[in-house]
Amino acid sequence: MDKVICNFEDVIRNGITVGGIHYRIVIVDEMAGNTIGEANYERDLITLKRCEPQRMQETLLHEIMHIIFYHSGFDEHNERDISSIATWLYAVLKQNKEVFFAILNTRQGANS
């Protein structure tokens, strides 16, 4: 049975899977310019700059949105759209934890 991961450090350690592709997540102390996150589609890698946990979590969602757009066939990503969706998703996740825990805990075989 899959273990439900509820800890950000575990998420970083385990990486994430989007569209069947496993992305590693690495934390770095320095990134170029004002960049605090980057998704590399060729290397299946998300890089996050070390900062406050909430900022890193929001940035991770932001990079996941880029990956979803990429896998959806969008070559051009409007940074404002990505940021808006990621910020809203973060807020909805935070404010509706029970809904997402219910989704996570859905047993295999149940209607999905």
Ligand SMILES: [Zn+2]
């Ligand atoms: Zn971006």
